[in-house]
Amino acid sequence: MNSQKKLEQFIQHGYKDYLPNVSIDCTIFGYHDRKLKVLLLNWKTPEGWSLPGGRVKRNESLQLSASRILSERTGLEEIFLNQFHTFGDSVFRQQRFKHTKALSKFNVDFGEDNWLLDRTLSIGFYALVDYSLVNPQPDLFTEECRWWDIYDVPGLLFDHNEMIEKALATLRHQMYYEPIGYNLLPEKFTLPEIHDLYETILEKTLDRRNFPKKLISLGIIKKLKERKNIGPHRAPFLYRFDKRNYDKALKDGLSLSF
Amino acid sequence: MNSQKKLEQFIQHGYKDYLPNVSIDCTIFGYHDRKLKVLLLNWKTPEGWSLPGGRVKRNESLQLSASRILSERTGLEEIFLNQFHTFGDSVFRQQRFKHTKALSKFNVDFGEDNWLLDRTLSIGFYALVDYSLVNPQPDLFTEECRWWDIYDVPGLLFDHNEMIEKALATLRHQMYYEPIGYNLLPEKFTLPEIHDLYETILEKTLDRRNFPKKLISLGIIKKLKERKNIGPHRAPFLYRFDKRNYDKALKDGLSLSF
Numbered sequence: 001m002n003s004q005k006k007l008e009q010f011i012q013h014g015y016k017d018y019l020p021n022v023s024i025d026c027t028i029f030g031y032h033d034r035k036l037k038v039l040l041l042n043w044k045t046p047e048g049w050s051l052p053g054g055r056v057k058r059n060e061s062l063q064l065s066a067s068r069i070l071s072e073r074t075g076l077e078e079i080f081l082n083q084f085h086t087f088g089d090s091v092f093r094q095q096r097f098k099h100t101k102a103l104s105k106f107n108v109d110f111g112e113d114n115w116l117l118d119r120t121l122s123i124g125f126y127a128l129v130d131y132s133l134v135n136p137q138p139d140l141f142t143e144e145c146r147w148w149d150i151y152d153v154p155g156l157l158f159d160h161n162e163m164i165e166k167a168l169a170t171l172r173h174q175m176y177y178e179p180i181g182y183n184l185l186p187e188k189f190t191l192p193e194i195h196d197l198y199e200t201i202l203e204k205t206l207d208r209r210n211f212p213k214k215l216i217s218l219g220i221i222k223k224l225k226e227r228k229n230i231g232p233h234r235a236p237f238l239y240r241f242d243k244r245n246y247d248k249a250l251k252d253g254l255s256l257s258f
Numbered sequence: 259m260n261s262q263k264k265l266e267q268f269i270q271h272g273y274k275d276y277l278p279n280v281s282i283d284c285t286i287f288g289y290h291d292r293k294l295k296v297l298l299l300n301w302k303t304p305e306g307w308s309l310p311g312g313r314v315k316r317n318e319s320l321q322l323s324a325s326r327i328l329s330e331r332t333g334l335e336e337i338f339l340n341q342f343h344t345f346g347d348s349v350f351r352q353q354r355f356k357h358t359k360a361l362s363k364f365n366v367d368f369g370e371d372n373w374l375l376d377r378t379l380s381i382g383f384y385a386l387v388d389y390s391l392v393n394p395q396p397d398l399f400t401e402e403c404r405w406w407d408i409y410d411v412p413g414l415l416f417d418h419n420e421m422i423e424k425a426l427a428t429l430r431h432q433m434y435y436e437p438i439g440y441n442l443l444p445e446k447f448t449l450p451e452i453h454d455l456y457e458t459i460l461e462k463t464l465d466r467r468n469f470p471k472k473l474i475s476l477g478i479i480k481k482l483k484e485r486k487n488i489g490p491h492r493a494p495f496l497y498r499f500d501k502r503n504y505d506k507a508l509k510d511g512l513s514l515s516f
Contacts (some may be wrong), residue, residue: 005468019279022379058377061347086344086381093381121280123344123379 007140008108015115017056021123024066025053025160026081027167030147031184034200037131038153038164039073042144047103050157051164052145053122053253073145074134074205080183081125084170087159088121106141122158126167128201130184188238189238190228194221204240212239219245265398273373276313283311284339284419285425286332287443288389288405292458293388296411296422297331300402303363306415309422310403312379324383327476330376331403332392338441339383342428346416348381364399380416384425386459388442430460438492446496448486452479470497477503 001011028039028051040049054069056062066081104111110117136145148154153164174180181197199206215221222242227235234252261266286309287495298307312327314320324339361368368375395404406412411422433440439455449470457464472480480500485493 019379020376021277021279056346056379058306062344063347083344086341088314089321119277121277121314121320121381123346170494220498 003106003140005046007106010140011106011108011110011116013257018057020115021118021120023053023055023120024069025051025087025122025124025191026066026070026125027164028070029126029128029150029167029171029201030134030199031128031197032130032132032180034196035131035151037132037147038136038150039136040146040148040153040156041073041138041142042146043141043157044143045103046157048157049148049154050142051160052139052152054139056123060122064086066123070125070127072139073137074129075137076129076134079129081127082170082174083106083123083125085124085163085166086121087124087163088119088144094215122163124163126171128171128180128184144173175201185241188224188228188240190227190230190236190238191219192236194239261398262365265364268398269364269366269368269374272313273283275357276315279376279378281311281313281378282310282320283345283382283421284324284328284331284381285309285382285422286385287326287386287388287408287425287429287459288392289439289458290388291392292454294408294496295405296395296408297330297389297392297405298402298406298411299396299400301399301415302401303361304415307406307412307418308400308415309418310397312397314381314419320381324381328383330397331395332387333395334387334392337385337387339385340428340432341381343382343420343421343424344379345382352487353362367471372435380421382421382425385431386429386438386442403410433459440504443499446482446484446498448488448494448496450494452497464473 026039030037031041036235041052042049042160052069052073054065054072056065060068062083062106063081066083067077067079070079071077134147136147138145149162150168153161155161156164171180175198181194181201183251184197185193195206195208195211209237216223219242221227221239224238224240226238227233228238284297288295288297297310299310300307310325310327310331312323312330314323318326320341321339324341325335325337328337328339329335389405392405394405396403408422408426411419413419430436439452439459442455443451451467452473453464453466456469470479474481477500479497482498484496484497486508487493500509
């Protein structure tokens with residue numbers, strides 16, 4: 001099936017395979033080398049950028065649905081997505097999509113009462129990945145998929161700016177009590193590497209001494225005997241996460257306050 | 259309209275007023291005098307207990323929908339409900355409701371492909387209220403609504419045991435970083451009162467000295483000059499929450515670890 005045929009099939013008959021009135025939108029944060037980005041898609045019509053999203057198959061779990069959407073847009077597999085909030089209150093979600101003119105550009109007959117134009121709740125997921133590993137792919141409705149610096153995000157379609165804001169707040173909050181940046185660091189890392197990661201995501205300056213001291217005193221990271229050679233006379237010690245201590249600390253009511 | 263007529267109307271034509279494939283379920287925790295309870299409904303058929311729940315009106319925000327359900331079951335108004343998770347992965351939610359026999363007891367013709375029997379995602383909300391103020395009310399599908407001790411909850415319909423577990427974990431987590439028990443204490447309270455509240459909900463023993471010391475040193479509660487007379491020679495000082503300091507502390511990365 002070519003992509004125009006696929007689009008037509010989805011618009012006209014998709015409700016047989018997908019749940020109506022519900023979508024999933026993914027805020028995919030990308031981190032690399034002290035930069036935080038977010039993955040956005042440029043719509044063919046209506047014009048504008050949005051988060052990657054999709055519909056839930058009738059026989060698919062929500063988690064699987066979100067993973068499928070992430071993998072279709074990024075090529076990444078087995079990335080953990082956190083469900084964080086279901087959106088349904090914004091005025092954009094109360095009313096039928098008003099872009100009838102814009103929709104005509106798809107060259108597909110939507111018919112009356114099309115399932116895609118009814119009020120849609122959106123279940124928000126977020127993930128944090130290494131953006132240098134990603135090859136972004138647009139979907140049927142969009143013509144471009146790329147990373148935007150988190151501080152340059154344009155006005156988005158629907159309520160997607162609100163979604164990013166809430167996803168970012170959740171991510172920052174979780175940095176304090178879950179090893180959320182875990183998969184962004186090599187198994188063995190230096191203190192400046194974990195320090196940079198936390199500073200970039202939390203967007204605040206963390207004390208060079210107290211930040212690692214806290215992590216070490218809670219037993220969350222462990223100093224190894226190995227060092228990393230990064231230059232002449234520069235060989236900082238390597239560290240690794242202690243997942244078991246992290247989990248124990250969490251249970252007892254862990255809290256990092258930097 | 260009598261209640262049988264209302265039930266028939268809802269089952270046969272409800273999809274015109276409510277979104278299909280989505281419901282809201284509320285885990286309503288009740289606290290009073292060192293006891294933690296949860297509000298449950300006993301179904302006429304299929305037999306069993308469940309959380310209070312309902313459907314989202316087509317023109318209603320999710321928050322309003324949850325408040326309406328809470329208020330219909332408890333008579334309480336203006337209680338803040340936290341959305342915490344959307345459930346859709348359990349096998350109970352994958353398949354059509356299988357209790358055709360049980361449903362016949364409602365004496366309503368469901369017809370083929372009834373909207374209520376299709377796969378339903380559920381948006382979970384939780385609230386914490388003073389159960390001594392509540393007058394529980396069953397709904398159209400149920401014959402009894404009452405409080406259960408949190409440690410005596412029976413096997414529930416659908417995936418509602420899982421919902422309570424996740425709601426409780428969320429509540430406990432939030433106790434560490436939001437003044438969630440706020441509305442359960444009088445405006446001015448004694449240290450034993452707030453201590454009892456936190457101990458009961460967190461289900462752990464908190465140090466009589468360190469617990470309030472931490473709250474005071476963070477500026478979250480403030481000692482007043484007044485005392486409460488609770489008996490001869492017993493007049494402990496009163497305290498109140500300092501919401502502004504709480505909010506500030508939160509922003510800076512507050513964390514209570516008792």
